[in-house]
Amino acid sequence: xxxxxSRTLVTHEFPALYDRDSRVLLLGSIPSPKSRExxxxxxxxxxRFWKVLAAVLGEAVPETIPQKxxxxxxxxxxxxxxxxxxxxxxASDTSIEDVVPNKISELVQATHVERIFCTGATAHKLFQKxxxxxxxxxxxxLPSTSPANCAVSFEKLVEAYRKIL
Numbered sequence: 001x002x003x004x005x006s007r008t009l010v011t012h013e014f015p016a017l018y019d020r021d022s023r024v025l026l027l028g029s030i031p032s033p034k035s036r037e038x039x040x041x042x043x044x045x046x047x048r049f050w051k052v053l054a055a056v057l058g059e060a061v062p063e064t065i066p067q068k069x070x071x072x073x074x075x076x077x078x079x080x081x082x083x084x085x086x087x088x089x090x091a092s093d094t095s096i097e098d099v100v101p102n103k104i105s106e107l108v109q110a111t112h113v114e115r116i117f118c119t120g121a122t123a124h125k126l127f128q129k130x131x132x133x134x135x136x137x138x139x140x141x142l143p144s145t146s147p148a149n150c151a152v153s154f155e156k157l158v159e160a161y162r163k164i165l
Contacts, residue, residue: 007095011085012102014039017069018078022111024164027104027139029123030083032091032146040065041079044091046147049119052157053077056164077164078113080104082126091148093122101130108135117164120144 010030018025028041035043042049050068054061057075062068072079084102089095104127107113116139118124124141132139143152143160152160 005089007087007089007097009085009087009098010036012081012083014041016078016080016102016107017041017072018080018107018111018113019073020111021076022078022113023076023115025078025080025104025107025111025113025116026164027116027118027123027127028081029093029096029120029126030081030086030088034091038065040068041081042145044147047145048147048154048157049145052145052154052161055154055158056161076112078107078111080107082118082123082131091146093120096122096126099126099130101126104131105134105136108137113137115164116140117142120146120149 012031013036032044035041051061059071062071080102082101083099085100086096087098116137118127118139118141121141124139127139143149143157145157
């Protein structure tokens with residue numbers, strides 16, 4: 001069995017991105033192998049997250065991690081993942097097992113977050129199952145920006161993500 005298809009224990013290796021002025025929280029499931037390699041969110045070059053967010057916010061597409069952080073901060077957007085750790089095969093969200101959720105309620109209590117959006121069906125399902133009761137805010141499901149979700153066009157993603165405004 002190649003390492004690409006083997007089950008790996010993944011632990012979230014970089015912190016949530018937020019400050020006390022954050023008003024919207026965007027949640028993924030767990031960082032992909034490419035994101036873990038880069039040490040930051042949505043690191044796969046084909047992931048459309050940063051392009052979609054820039055279009056929604058009327059900003060230039062950020063290229064560097066500091067630019068990405070600055071864009072989120074400027075628009076009071078917090079970014080994290082539902083899971084602290086899990087086992088997963090590659091980047092396949094459908095293979096997630098052995099879940100340990102992040103303490104989303106602590107982030108929400110430390111900020112002005114009033115709205116939560118999950119960037120994909122798996123993140124939403126995991127949030128509902130492991131975090132929703134503690135957090136006390138309903139999360140809305142957005143379509144995934146992953147290259148695996150190529151059936152959803154860039155235009156449709158931008159339209160869906162406008163809800164965060």
